[in-house]
Amino acid sequence: MAVEEEARHSFVKSVSEELSHMVCSLPNVTNWHKGAHNRVTAISPKRMIDVGQDSKAPVLAGYVTG
Secondary structure, X not given: OEEOHHHHHHHHHHHHHHHOOOHHHOOOXXXXXXXXXXXXXXXXXXXXXXXXXXXXXXXXXXXXXX
């Protein structure tokens, strides 16, 4: 199973948007979340309970199967 390119781009865009509003994105804040391009990177800005809920019913339209 592989992730569709459009699904990946959509995920990265939505996560980047959410992360841009978090305290770790403030200009004067330095932390390990910011990468080489001074942009906050993380796997997910979601709470663990939300990640668990999302993984119970994945949207298979974003994947190539078979």
